[in-house]
Amino acid sequence: MTASRKLAVFRLPPLPTIGEIIRLYNLRAEKQLSQNFLLDMRLTDKIVRQAGGLSNAHVCEVGPGPGGITRSILSAGAADLLVVEKDTRFIPGLQLLAEAAPGKVRIVHGDILTYKMERGFPQKLARKWDDEPPDVHIIGNLPFSVSTPLIIKWLENISNRDGPFVYGRTRLTLTFQKEVAEESAALSAPVRSAGRRRTFLACWVFCNFKHCFSFPPIIAFLLQSEVDVGVVHFTPLVQPQIGQPFKLVEKVVRNVFQFRRKHCRRGIEMLFPEARRLELSEQMLRTADVDPTLRPTELSIPHFRNLSDAYSKLCSDNPGLLAYDFRDELRKKRRSRCIKEEEEELKLKA
Ligand SMILES: C[S@@+](CC[C@H](N)C(=O)[O-])C[C@H]1O[C@@H](n2cnc3c(N)ncnc32)[C@H](O)[C@@H]1O
Numbered sequence: 001m002t003a004s005r006k007l008a009v010f011r012l013p014p015l016p017t018i019g020e021i022i023r024l025y026n027l028r029a030e031k032q033l034s035q036n037f038l039l040d041m042r043l044t045d046k047i048v049r050q051a052g053g054l055s056n057a058h059v060c061e062v063g064p065g066p067g068g069i070t071r072s073i074l075s076a077g078a079a080d081l082l083v084v085e086k087d088t089r090f091i092p093g094l095q096l097l098a099e100a101a102p103g104k105v106r107i108v109h110g111d112i113l114t115y116k117m118e119r120g121f122p123q124k125l126a127r128k129w130d131d132e133p134p135d136v137h138i139i140g141n142l143p144f145s146v147s148t149p150l151i152i153k154w155l156e157n158i159s160n161r162d163g164p165f166v167y168g169r170t171r172l173t174l175t176f177q178k179e180v181a182e183e184s185a186a187l188s189a190p191v192r193s194a195g196r197r198r199t200f201l202a203c204w205v206f207c208n209f210k211h212c213f214s215f216p217p218i219i220a221f222l223l224q225s226e227v228d229v230g231v232v233h234f235t236p237l238v239q240p241q242i243g244q245p246f247k248l249v250e251k252v253v254r255n256v257f258q259f260r261r262k263h264c265r266r267g268i269e270m271l272f273p274e275a276r277r278l279e280l281s282e283q284m285l286r287t288a289d290v291d292p293t294l295r296p297t298e299l300s301i302p303h304f305r306n307l308s309d310a311y312s313k314l315c316s317d318n319p320g321l322l323a324y325d326f327r328d329e330l331r332k333k334r335r336s337r338c339i340k341e342e343e344e345e346l347k348l349k350a
């Protein structure tokens with residue numbers, strides 16, 4: 001016990017504060033890039049604690065910026081910290097931190113949306129999917145415009161067990177806009193809770209999802225930001241709540257939520273080519289045993305499970321259906337209408 005406690009404690013040598021780093025390297029937060037920095041170490045420590053014990057853990061921090069969360073991860077005892085930062089201006093400050101924690105910090109100057117995390121950590125860390133999660137964590141306070149596409153990408157990775165999930169059920173601790181985090185946490189509440197977001201519905205399907213706490217921007221940021229921030233912790237589920245691939249589930253959820261104030265039948269119809277729209281959407285709703293007059297926000301995960309299973313069955317019976325996108329059909333229709341109008345105009349002129 002004492003030995004492992006000793007291992008976990010890591011004290012960084014005296015370093016300039018994050019505020020001094022920002023001044024030293026002239027790291028102006030770019031408002032158009034939604035760059036806001038966490039300066040309060042008590043807050044960064046609290047965010048990092050939400051990941052669970054990091055003693056001797058392998059961690060990837062996404063978007064470290066001037067390094068507030070980075071310092072908290074090191075102080076929490078991480079053995080190996082991989083930071084992925086897109087903006088060159090932050091690299092020298094991160095190098096200073098790497099020198100202060102020899103052998104612990106690896107810096108990647110790159111974009112997390114394209115970074116191949118399956119190569120980021122040694123394969124020996126990998127655990128079986130149904131084992132306990134591996135000692136690999138992802139932590140980050142990213143711009144909200146990046147964290148949403150990123151979580152969609154990672155949900156697909158969870159479904160395929162690739163990317164950061166080649167190591168097993170890698171845990172994620174990320175920040176989102178407070179309203180999104182709180183409303184999404186309400187997904188576990190009774191079915192009729194309003195305001196659910198489709199991205200997070202998919203999160204519930206594939207992850208255990210916990211809204212840890214929120215904080216106002218005023219206590220944290222260098223730039224005045226208008227929105228509160230919510231810290232969310234995800235652990236991939238051993239058994240997703242819907243046994244279909246992410247792409248199919250996401251397509252069903254996306255189409256249903258397209259007309260969020262209308263009956264769910266309206267969005268479901270758009271999954272099918274115009275010529276067979278009514279027939280196939282009725283068949284799907286009947287097989288799924290879902291009331292077509294429910295609104296998208298009234299549908300529960302079991303409803304989506306039945307809808308996804310029914311849609312998957314229709315896709316196997318109708319080759320090409322999974323690739324169907326009503327927008328392509330609309331575009332083709334518009335194009336042929338334009339061509340027809342042009343031909344008629346030419347006829348009139350002749
Ligand atoms: C909101 S700031 C937060 C900085 C730091 N994590 C903190 O809490 O103080 C977001 C950081 O993510 C970086 N970033 C933005 N998009 C990124 C991407 N696609 N890949 C890697 N880093 C990114 C920005 O350059 C910036 O350093």
